[in-house]
Amino acid sequence: MNLQALKTPRGCLTSIFIVLVVVGLFAVGVLRKEAELPVISLAAEEIPLPFSLPFYGNHIPNTLPSTFLTMAILILIGLAYNRAQRQEGPPSRFRVAVEAVAEGMLDFMENAVGENARIFFPLVATFFLFIAVSNWCGILPGFGSVGVLAPHHAEETAIAEHEVEHEEEAVAEHGEGEEHVEMELVPFFRSANAHLSTTLALAIVSVAAA
Known part of the structure; x- marks a missing residue:
């Protein structure tokens, strides 16, 4: 970077403008008290089911379908490569x-x-492909946008003031005698790497394999 350009009047004005913009954005974020703080959650959303499953009950995490989808993609690629490897003649582009x-x-x-x-190599390559395909699936259309509506359950880690404000707004809008049930969209698919259990499972497998 040419430091001489910053010493010119135009460079000084540009630097001052950038500093003022950064300070202004910081001030807006600090002074904006009514802004809702995001709820940070490590657990995946629970998809309600009309039936019960062993070990899961009538709810499954939405990272589970994404995990099976990632595994299915990798298995199909492996089967397709095995078939392409057995074919005679020049290798295909896929191979x-x-x-x-x-x-x-x-x-x-x-x-x-x-x-x-x-x-x-087999262990590291498997980890790499699983994580990469899982992340790529997370940007596909439908991930995080297609799902079912389910009653919203407040996170235990939510800030108390945030919950109180929601309760006051619900009472003011629906009255004290009515029970307000907030609905939220539970997507069918969420990237498998978004769940903490996936990271824990990969760590356990790597330690056990070593």
């Missing part, structure tokens, strides 16, 4: 693309690990 990705990951691991790269 070349898969082998290029695998060789690239293996070369990267050999540069980082050395001779033991082929030992850890």
